[in-house]
Amino acid sequence: xxxxxxxKNLQRPVAIAPLVTFRILFGLMMLAGTIRFxxxxxxxxxxxxxxxxxxxxxxxxxxxxxxxxxxxxxxxIALATVLIIAGLFYRAAIIVFFIxxxxxxxxxxxxxxxxxxxxxxxxxxxxxxxxxxxxxxxxKLWPKLQRxxxxxxxxxxxxxxxxxxxxxxxLAKINPDWMMHALPMKIWLPxxxxxxxxxxxxxxxxxxxLFSWFGAxxxxxxxxxxxxxxxxxxxxxxxxxxxxxxxxxFPGIGMFPYVMIVCSFIFFSSGYHQxxxxxxxxxxxxxxxxxxxxxxxxxxxxxxxxxxxxLLQFIVPIRFLAYPGHLFWYEEGYRFSWRxxxxxxxxxxxxxxxxxxxxxxxxxxxxxxxxxLQDKMMxxxxxxxxxxxxxxxxxxxxxxxxNPAVYAQCYVTLNGERSQPFxxxxxxxxxxxxxxxxxxWVLPFTNHxx
Amino acid sequence: MVAVTTFIIACSKGGGGGTKDPDPTPSGFDKxxxxxxxxxxxxxxxxxxxxxxxxxxxxxxxxxxxxxNAANQTALKAAFKDTYLRFEDVSADQFGPAEAALFNxxxxxxxxxxxxxxxxxxxxxxDLTSNASISQQGLPALDYLLxxxxxxxxxxxxxxxxxxxxxQDVVANLKAKINxxxxxxxxxxxxxxxxxxxxxxxxxxxxLINQFAFEMDQLKGPRVGWPFGKQSAGVTxxxxxxxxxAGISIALATENLTALKGMFNGGGSGKGMSDYLVALNxxxxxxxxxxxxxxxxxxxxxxxxxxxxxxxxxxxxIEAAYREIQILLTLIxxxxxxxxxxxxxxxxxxxx
Numbered sequence: 001x002x003x004x005x006x007x008k009n010l011q012r013p014v015a016i017a018p019l020v021t022f023r024i025l026f027g028l029m030m031l032a033g034t035i036r037f038x039x040x041x042x043x044x045x046x047x048x049x050x051x052x053x054x055x056x057x058x059x060x061x062x063x064x065x066x067x068x069x070x071x072x073x074x075x076x077i078a079l080a081t082v083l084i085i086a087g088l089f090y091r092a093a094i095i096v097f098f099i100x101x102x103x104x105x106x107x108x109x110x111x112x113x114x115x116x117x118x119x120x121x122x123x124x125x126x127x128x129x130x131x132x133x134x135x136x137x138x139x140k141l142w143p144k145l146q147r148x149x150x151x152x153x154x155x156x157x158x159x160x161x162x163x164x165x166x167x168x169x170x171l172a173k174i175n176p177d178w179m180m181h182a183l184p185m186k187i188w189l190p191x192x193x194x195x196x197x198x199x200x201x202x203x204x205x206x207x208x209x210l211f212s213w214f215g216a217x218x219x220x221x222x223x224x225x226x227x228x229x230x231x232x233x234x235x236x237x238x239x240x241x242x243x244x245x246x247x248x249x250f251p252g253i254g255m256f257p258y259v260m261i262v263c264s265f266i267f268f269s270s271g272y273h274q275x276x277x278x279x280x281x282x283x284x285x286x287x288x289x290x291x292x293x294x295x296x297x298x299x300x301x302x303x304x305x306x307x308x309x310x311l312l313q314f315i316v317p318i319r320f321l322a323y324p325g326h327l328f329w330y331e332e333g334y335r336f337s338w339r340x341x342x343x344x345x346x347x348x349x350x351x352x353x354x355x356x357x358x359x360x361x362x363x364x365x366x367x368x369x370x371x372x373l374q375d376k377m378m379x380x381x382x383x384x385x386x387x388x389x390x391x392x393x394x395x396x397x398x399x400x401x402x403n404p405a406v407y408a409q410c411y412v413t414l415n416g417e418r419s420q421p422f423x424x425x426x427x428x429x430x431x432x433x434x435x436x437x438x439x440x441w442v443l444p445f446t447n448h449x450x
Numbered sequence: 451m452v453a454v455t456t457f458i459i460a461c462s463k464g465g466g467g468g469t470k471d472p473d474p475t476p477s478g479f480d481k482x483x484x485x486x487x488x489x490x491x492x493x494x495x496x497x498x499x500x501x502x503x504x505x506x507x508x509x510x511x512x513x514x515x516x517x518x519n520a521a522n523q524t525a526l527k528a529a530f531k532d533t534y535l536r537f538e539d540v541s542a543d544q545f546g547p548a549e550a551a552l553f554n555x556x557x558x559x560x561x562x563x564x565x566x567x568x569x570x571x572x573x574x575x576x577d578l579t580s581n582a583s584i585s586q587q588g589l590p591a592l593d594y595l596l597x598x599x600x601x602x603x604x605x606x607x608x609x610x611x612x613x614x615x616x617x618q619d620v621v622a623n624l625k626a627k628i629n630x631x632x633x634x635x636x637x638x639x640x641x642x643x644x645x646x647x648x649x650x651x652x653x654x655x656x657x658l659i660n661q662f663a664f665e666m667d668q669l670k671g672p673r674v675g676w677p678f679g680k681q682s683a684g685v686t687x688x689x690x691x692x693x694x695x696a697g698i699s700i701a702l703a704t705e706n707l708t709a710l711k712g713m714f715n716g717g718g719s720g721k722g723m724s725d726y727l728v729a730l731n732x733x734x735x736x737x738x739x740x741x742x743x744x745x746x747x748x749x750x751x752x753x754x755x756x757x758x759x760x761x762x763x764x765x766x767x768i769e770a771a772y773r774e775i776q777i778l779l780t781l782i783x784x785x786x787x788x789x790x791x792x793x794x795x796x797x798x799x800x801x802x
Contacts, residue, residue, distance in 0.1 A: 190730055191649035191791030193478065200478050203729070252650065252793055344791070348783040350776065360683035365671055411780045418735065419784040 007303075010156060013149035013291045016134045017273035018266050020087075022158060023131035025262045026122070027085035030097070033255050034078045043070050046111055047104070050371050052391055054109040054384050057434060062106040076100050087136020091127070098123040109384060110377045114340050115256040118165060121313075122263070125161060129154050130292045135277055147292040154292075155266065157306065161313070162263050163223035168317040168338040170219030177328075177343070178216065182208035183415040184344035192249055218242050226267035239264045250341065323438050328414055329445035331381050332438060347379030347412035347422060353392055355401045364392060380412050380422075382439045389429035406430040420446065479729035480721075481647035485654055487721035489640050492713060493543050497632040500536040504625050507533040511621055514596070515614045518605035526596060531698050534589050538705040542665045542713050545657035546643060547634030555584045556627050560672070561690040562590035564598075567616070574612045578623045587620045590692070595620070597695035651793045658713070658723060659782070659792045665710050666779035673703045674750075674775065678761055678768055688758030697756030704750045707775075711743040723786070732789045739781050746774040 037043065047070045055062055064070055077100045083093035102120045105111070132138045133147040177183040185208040193202040201207050218238065225235035243257035294302060320333030327334060328343045351364040366375045370388070378384040389406040396404040405428040413419040420443075423429070427441040510529035514522040537557060544554045563585040570576040570586060578587050585591075595601065595617050604613055649655045671681075672692070677699075679686040691699040716722020727736035749771035753760050760768065 187730075187789065188791050190479075193481065194647040194649075203478055344788055346784045346788045348780045355683075358683075362683050363675065363680045365681065367667070409776075411784055413784045413788045416732075416789065419780060 010151065010153040012152045014152050014155065015270035015274045016130070016148055016150045016292065017277050018155045018268070018270055019129055019131040019150060019158075020135045021273045021276060022263075022266050023087065023090075023126070023136075024085050025265065026126070027081045029255070029258060029262050030101075030119070031078060031081040031085065034074055034081060036255075038071075038074055038078075043074055045371070046373075047107055050108070050374060052369050052374075052388070053107055054374065054378070054387050056106055056109060057383070057436075059106045062103065064107050070104075073100055073104060077104075087132040087138050088141075090132030090136065090138055094123060094126050094131075098127060108374075109381075109387075110371075110374045112335055113254075113256070114165075114336075114338055115254075115259045117336055118161075118259065118263075122158065122161060125157055129158075133292055135281055147290050149291040151292070151294075153306075155270070157310075158263070158266050159223075159227070160310065162260075162266065163227070164310075164313050165260075165338050166219050166223045169340055170216055170221070171317075172337065172339045172342055173212070173216035173219060175342075177415050178212050181415075182212045184342070185209075185211045187344045187416050188250070195248070215242075222264075226264060229269070232267060236264065236267070246341075253341065256340065325438070325442075326445045329412075330439065330442055331383075343415055345380045345412065345414045346376065347410055347419070349375075349379045349385065349408050349410040349423075351389065351392055352407045352409075353396045353401065354405045354407065355396075355403070356405055357402050360401075362396065369395075379410060382423075382442050383434060385410065385423065386429055386432060386434055386439070389432075390434070393430035404430060414445065417447065479726055481655065481726070482644055484716065484721045484723075484726060485644045485647065487716050487719050488654075488658070488713075489635070489643050491717050491719060493540070494632070494635050494640070496536070496539040496543070496709075497628065497635060500533070500540055501625075501628050501632055503529075503533045503536045504621075504628055508621050508625065511592075511596070511617060515605065515617060518602050518610075520602060523596070523602055527696055530589075530592065530596065530696060531693075531701065534593075534693055534696075534698065534702055535705045537589060538702055539709040541668075541706055542658075542661045542710055544661060544664070545654075546639045547631045550634070551627055551630050552581065552584070553627055553631050555581075557588040557624060558590060558692075559584040559588060560590035560593075560692050561694070562586070562588075562594050564594050567591055567594060571609050571612045571616050574615070576616075576619075578619060587623055589624070591620050592617065592624075593693055593695045599695075601695075649791050649793075655790065656792045659787050659790055662710060662714060662723075663779070663783045663787065665706065666775065666782055669703060669707060670772070670775050670779055673699070673706065674768065675772055677757065678772070680772070686761050688761050691757045694758065697758075699757035700750060700753045700755045700760070704747060707743070707747050707750060711740070711747065714743065715740060723790075727786065727789060730789055735781075735785050735789060739778070739786060742774070742778045742781055746771065746778045749774045 044067065047064045048067045053064065065073060077097060080093045080097035080100065083089055084097060098120065101116075101123060105116045105120060130147060130150055133145055133150075139146045173179070178185075182205065186205065189202040189208050189211065191202075193199045195202070222235060222238065222242075225231040226239070228235075239261060243261050246253065247257040317337035320327045320337065323330060323332040325332075328345065349366070351366070353362045353364060354360065366378075369391070370378065378388050385408060389408065392406050393404045407425055407427070408423045408429055409425055410422040411419040412422040422443060424441045424443055429441065432439070432441055507529045510522075510526045514526045540548070541554060541558070548554065567586050576586065577583060595604075595613065598604075604610070643654050646653050647655070672690070675681070677687045677691045688694070693699050693702050712718075714722060715724040724736045724740060727733075727739075749767070752767045753764055753771060
């Protein structure tokens with residue numbers, strides 16, 4: 001198929017139903033997630049209690065809003081999800097959702113999760129999609145808005161986004177630890193020996209290999225099987241099986257399995273979604289054929305914007321190639337790359353603040369400034385170590401120290417290797433800049449046993 | 451994965467009936483047996499010993515209160531020290547019933563608040579059940595009330611009546627707290643503890659690992675490092691040591707670490723965390739942690755009590771012990787926690 005005809009095919013009108021079911025399911029899931037987050041007390045725990053927040057580079061201006069403010073933001077998110085589900089004031093609701101959700105995620109790197117990033121991306125895409133033009137309160141109130149058909153690409157970009165996640169998650173698993181040593185599965189599975197029936201098998205090495213290899217192949221190829229009409233139903237059975245199993249084996253990953261189960265549903269054909277909607281709703285497409293068209297002024301911009309967007313989706317996950325050294329160790333270019341459950345890494349850091357002119361030294365009790373989760377995350381991620389070191393320098397400068405220097409004794413264990421020094425103890429971290437460049441003060445990783 | 455799961459279930463059903471797998475890799479490890487050992491051989495006996503010792507302490511306290519003299523104070527100090535040492539044996543067990551009762555907070559918040567205690571004594575009114583009163587009671591408060599330099603005189607002076615009453619109330623509250631925790635352990639919690647072989651946050655295995663790390667943090671900080679001036683550019687805080695007036699800080703720290711070692715290897719029963727590590731193919735780590743426990747304990751023992759004096763006279767020994775403690779802390783917090791797949795919070799993670 002030539003490029004021209006491909007583009008033409010992407011413009012082909014199809015039933016709007018997949019966008020509508022996606023809107024409703026996505027909204028329901030986000031509402032459930034928000035309620036769960038609130039009920040678990042995580043708003044306070046993650047956005048009110050900490051004294052210090054690890055911001056993202058370029059987003060240092062993002063700050064939390066205090067207890068009332070943060071609860072209001074989550075209330076706003078919940079309200080937006082309800083409006084999204086109902087399809088009422090959809091465009092405003094999805095914009096509010098995208099901004100509020102992304103704002104919350106930008107507050108603290110500690111809480112970074114791939115599926116939060118995914119939700120931000122999807123909600124951004126949804127801003128531009130006419131998901132409220134059918135089976136919605138907007139249409140009830142303003143019947144003229146109703147459309148029954150949309151260009152294929154409006155559904156296609158969600159499918160592509162889901163495919164990008166799976167594919168890069170699969171690519172990330174093609175590494176020696178995962179494939180050749182079944183790590184970190186070999187470490188994690190024995191901790192699951194309490195499970196009924198399969199518990200006893202969790203100590204077996206072959207089970208760890210089976211999980212690793214199956215996971216890698218599932219991630220790499222599932223999107224292709226979902227796209228293909230013939231393999232789609234069985235592929236979706238695999239989607240359900242895979243993610244429900246991961247939810248059982250690794251409950252710590254939270255909403256992620258459900259997010260993927262819901263989002264993969266978009267791969268089903270327009271006809272299928274149409275039937276599903278008809279089953280639930282009485283209102284049929286009354287106006288017959290009625291195709292959604294983007295405004296003429298927007299038409300030429302759309303391919304460019306989408307092109308740039310998806311180009312970034314392909315470049316960002318492979319940006320790690322621009323850095324030297326072991327990716328899992330340095331984590332330079334690690335985030336935003338669909339690396340989920342890839343490694344077992346923990347660390348422990350002791351900081352010392354020194355006043356160069358007097359030689360006075362102050363050891364830091366991290367618990368005084370960080371939550372346990374912040375402490376844990378900081379201890380294995382160079383950019384977070386550096387941010388915290390800079391913060392400590394500020395704190396001690398305020399206490400009256402002249403040019404406080406900050407040194408770290410940090411030990412990190414990766415995928416079952418014995419812990420080894422992570423940071424050059426002789427380097428004053430207060431003087432090291434945050435940057436996109438390789439951090440030379442992180443000591444190289446040496447691989448021993450295995 | 452559905453296929454995998456079905457396959458696994460099918461296998462475990464089919465091949466299950468007693469045929470031993472020839473696979474030489476670690477077969478199962480009986481986590482329930484390990485937890486039973488922790489409950490029945492370590493934790494419950496440790497609380498029972500503390501309870502017994504607290505009763506002896508009460509007797510000695512009453513003897514001293516009836517006749518406050520130096521001889522009775524010396525006898526009391528021995529009973530007090532024994533009680534404090536028995537507390538160090540349960541210090542790591544701050545989860546389940548102990549956590550619910552804020553046991554360590556009520557029993558061992560140090561430094562104690564002597565100014566507020568004196569105010570309580572003079573007024574004769576106080577509420578030792580409120581969470582705000584944790585630094586006015588427990589063993590550190592008794593340490594101050596019974597062994598401060600003017601203690602004997604205090605119990606014959608103008609505030610003697612109120613002071614005696616306060617000491618008795620503190621002892622009564624201490625005994626009540628011990629009783630609460632032990633009763634809960636012997637009651638429903640034992641089964642809860644043994645029955646949960648998960649490793650996620652809030653599970654007994656995670657509690658144990660997290661408490662090992664927490665106690666090491668306490669040892670490095672409040673017990674040894676902070677009074678020594680580690681946090682404060684060498685400005686020392688000798689008064690902030692544990693068991694300051696009785697002059698038993700290092701004895702307590704040594705017992706704390708020795709008890710922790712006992713907890714780590716399950717009392718040498720073959721059913722401890724060290725054995726779990728071996729079952730996880732981490733023989734070397736297990737050996738190294740045990741060796742590091744011994745090194746740190748030996749290093750602590752080179753520091754003479756009273757610690758406040760040692761802070762000035764034995765800097766080299768303290769620095770050495772501090773280093774060994776730090777190495778042990780790192781091993782437990784990173785290598786052991788990582789090997790056992792223990793998580794530290796309930797929050798979602800990407801598993802990294």
